[in-house]
Amino acid sequence: MSEEPSERFARSFTPSQPTPLAALESYEVPEKLSYRLKNWLLGRPLINEELSSERLGKPTALAILSSDVMSSSAYATEASLGVLVPAVGIAAYHLIVPVSLLVIVVLIFVAASYLEVIRAFPKAGGAYIVARETFGLWLAQIAAASLFIDYTLTVAVSVAAGVDAIASAIPALVPFITPIGVVFVIGMAFGNLRGLREAGRTFALPTFLFIGSMLLMIAVGTVRALVGHIHHYAIIAPGAFPAGKPGGGLLVGASVFIVLKSFASGGTALTGTEAISNGVSVFRDPQVHNARVTLIWMSVILGTLFLGVSGLAATTHAVPYLSGAPTVLSQVAQAAFGQSSVGHVLTVILDISTTAILTLAANTSFTGFPLLASFAATDGLLPRRFRERGHRLVYSTAIVIVAAIAIVLLVATNSNINSLISLYAIGVFTGFTIAGSGMVRYHLIHKEDHWRRRAIVNGSSAILSAIVDIVFIVTKFTSGAWLVVVVVPLLVFMFTRFRRRFEREAAALEEGVAAACEAPAARTHVVLLFVDRVDLATARAVQYAKLLLPDALRAVHLVVDAQEATTLRAEWEQAGLANLELELVECPDRRLRRGAAEVVLDAVASGSDVEVSAIIPHRVYGRILGPLLHDQSAVQISQVVGELPHATAILVPYRVRTRSARTTVTAKARRTTLGTKAPELTDGTTPVSACTPRRQATVVGRIAAVRTRTLDGMPMSVARLEDATGGILLVFPGRRQVPGIAAGATIRAAGTVGEFQGRLAMMNPSYEFLEPAHQES
Structure with missing residues (x-):
């Protein structure tokens, strides 16, 4: 017969017997619907010790961290021509290669500078860390603000250029470029929320397909140009940029201002160069060597692609269009591959791979921005949530934030790359300048081997980057660069306010702690x-x-x-x-x-x-x-x-339970649902569940918890070791701390099994470490 509510109420006031430990081990803890949904969408949660398995090899890291800078070779030449063609018409094609060579000179110095950054700051480099360690937080805040702007704009610019590329191959998609761009951003965010390993598999193929297609196009186009079998375009066409008239002199009628403006636009090819120095921690060991090699390969490939596209654009007279489609790159591909069926297929493949890498180039931001935000949050410049790793060991909050901002920018500008490009590059060249200057100060302080040569390299990079930054601000100011000039001080002001608030809160919590603990x-x-x-x-x-x-x-x-x-x-x-x-x-x-x-x-x-x-x-x-x-x-x-x-x-x-909980996790199940791999049992090793009092046993497992307590005035360290079958306490009397015995360590312990406070325990067991406690890089 069912129990009446009044009887249940009265029974709840009667003294209850202690709950058996076995019942506590199997007590069911209900999981939230949102957590179950997250598991379904993103996969099982990763535990801290699996972070090392998420490290990247050089090829995968090249695909993930350099997709932004590689993809910029698809639109940097077009951005330069968009300035030159309206000014000097066909003479623009005489200037585009010299302008591109100037950009490559800057690339060489910037890449050399970041090789030094990676060497000096192996855990994480980039302008923010360099500025913080050499100049302090006052300049690091400017670097952070500049890079935040660059990272968020990278997503919007890359996706906008990507949908332009696919519209070049499929003109019917032109009216839908903004919805397509939004879908791409959401897909990118989802892939990154699943974790680095999955992101690497997703991004490697499009990146290498793009590089291969571009190199093939440059090779075929160069051969056809040398034998005189390449198509030339008319620079006056419906929808194209209006062509100006050439003049005389060294610059064929263009003013220095116009050439500098074109140079600044072409400088967008360098955006994303810093990503590898910011992401050193995601490389496999040896991290510094792998990161430096990857940076060198990235720079060589970028220079080749950018100069190759500019050279073929000068040869074919590819014309930039106001709508963005067809792109200059697509026109160059059509001229290089020819009008045959095979040539058409190769052009379509290049357009598709360009769309893919331009869209996936946003992954540089999804990788770099969260790392940078975590550093800033640790220093008190951003809310603490930005330094917390999420479900799949990624900084989920930063990924969601950068995706949301990019979607707003795409919708606000209707995915018009010309509207976005004016805001671009200032942030990244400010970062280059600060990183180079910080490294000069680093060399002057530490004076390591060959420090003078290294200081010259970093100083040259800082000077060149500062010149590009000034040129960009001056030439693009009325086109929207003023907004960046305003936003950076506002971000710095916000960082300062956050940091002061955190400092006041910390001071309020720490003042008089000892006296408060001793107060009666x-x-x-x-x-x-x-x-x-x-x-x-x-x-x-x-x-x-x-x-x-x-x-x-x-x-x-x-x-x-x-x-x-x-x-x-x-x-x-x-x-x-x-x-x-x-x-x-x-x-x-x-x-x-x-x-x-x-x-x-x-x-x-x-x-x-x-x-x-x-x-x-x-x-x-x-x-x-x-x-x-x-x-x-x-x-x-x-x-x-x-x-x-x-x-x-x-x-x-x-x-208040109106029905049974649908999905639960028990205390025992906790050891397996997080993906913890049970240590392999060797000869003589006993599962914890098989341990019995007053018998010798050897157990292998992970330290799940460590605490220090006092019993009858004697301190003791108590650790809980768990394997896939259960848990046992390791008790060390007279010791407040045992070196190496920390949460997350995997050990083998041997001793006589007894009981301590009603639980299985070993008193002063012998032990050896199989794996140290996880420490995040």
């Missing part, structure tokens, strides 16, 4: 139990209140409705609680939070040395409809009471 406790402890109705939640709260052993225990009901208060008093006495006084406090304005605060303050003021604990039953309903169907007065009262002097608010939750 209050002589009188009053517990107030807030009651709104008599049910199992209230019963649980009453039990907990009694465990506190207060000097005075009072039940309080805030009277909003007199009739309900009368009914409550009757139910209170009927439940056998007449010995616990129920105090009815008038609350005529129905402001429960203020009424509760007044009751607590009155109790605090009842004596000269009183501490008050306010116990508030908290009924936990369904996670979806619960907050909608029920008020949150318990939480609201606890928030107000918790801010009062000499008062502590304690929520006592009671889970």
Whole structure:
């Protein structure tokens, strides 16, 4: 026969027997629907020790970290021609190669500078870290602001250029470029949220397909140009940039301002060069060597692709179009591959691979921005959430933020790359300048081998980058560069405010800690139990209140409705609680939070040395409809009471179960659902579940927890070792800490099995380390 609610309520007040340890081991903890959905979308969560398995080899790292800088070779030449053609017409094709060579000179110095950055800062380099370590946070904040802008714009610019490329191959898609771009950004974010290993597999093929297609196009086009079998375009065409008239002189009629503006536009080819120095930590060992080799290969390939496209554009007279389609690269490919069926197929393959890499180039931001944001958050420049690794060991918050900003930019500009390019590159060249200057200071301080030569390299990079930055600001100021000039100081101001707030909060929490710990406790402890109705939640709260052993225990009901208060008093006495006084406090304005605060303050003021604990039953309903169907007065009262002097608010939750929990994780299952690999059992090794008291055993497992406690005045270190079958305590009497015994370490321990506080334990076991505790790079 089913139990009546009143019987369950009465039984809940009777002393209960201790719960058996076996029952606690199998207790079911319900999982949230959002967590189950996350597992379905992203896969199982990765644990910290699996971070090392997410490291990248050189080819995969090249695909992931250089997709941005590689892809810029697809539009940098077009950006330069977009400035020159309206100014000097056909003469632009005489200037494009010299302008491209100037950009490559800057690339050589910047790449050489970052080789030194990687060597000096092997864990993580980049402008932010270099500035922080050499100049301090005041300049690092400028580097961070500049790179934040660059990373977010990289996503928007790359995707906008990518959809232009696919529209060149499929003109019918032109009206839908913005929705397509948004879908690409969401897909990129999803791939990165799944983790680096999956992202590497996704991005490697398109990157290498693009590089291969570009090299083939350059080789075939060069041969056809040498034998005179390459097509030339008319520079006057419907929809193309209006062509100016050439003049005389060295610059064929173009002003120095125009040439510098074209040079600045072509400088977008270098955006993303810093990504490898920012991502040294994602390389496999030896990290520094692999990162430097990858950076060299990236620079060589970029220079080849950029100069090759510029040379063929000069030969074919490919024309930039106002709509962005067809692209200059697509026109060059058509001329290089010819009009045959094979040539058409190769052109389509190049267009598709260009779309893929331009879209995937945004991955540089999805990789670099989260790392940079984690450094900034650690230094107090951003909220702490930016330094927390998520479900798949990636910085999920930063990935979601950069995707959201990119989508806003795409929608706001209708994916027009000409609108976005004006905001581009200033941030990254500011970073180049700061990184080079910081490395000069580093060499002057440390004076390592060949420091003078290295200082010259870094200094030259800083000077050249500063010149490009100034040129870009001056030539692009009225085209939108002014916005970046305004946003950078605003970001620096925000970083400063965040850091000052964190410093004030830390000071407030740390001041007088020792004195507060030694201060005598209050002589009188009053517990107030807030009651709104008599049910199992209230019963649980009453039990907990009694465990506190207060000097005075009072039940309080805030009277909003007199009739309900009368009914409550009757139910209170009927439940056998007449010995616990129920105090009815008038609350005529129905402001429960203020009424509760007044009751607590009155109790605090009842004596000269009183501490008050306010116990508030908290009924936990369904996670979806619960907050909608029920008020949150318990939480609201606890928030107000918790801010009062000499008062502590304690929520006592009671889970209202209307049906069985669907998906649960047990204490035992926790050891396997996170993907922990059970250590291999060797001869003589016993599973923890098979250990029995008063017998010798050798166990292998991971240290799940370590604590230090004192028993009869003697300190002892207690570690919990777990394998896939169970857990056992390793007790080290007389020691507050055992070197190497830390959470996450994998060890083999041997000793006599006994019991400690009702659990299986080994006292002073012998042990050896199989794997040290994980430490994130």
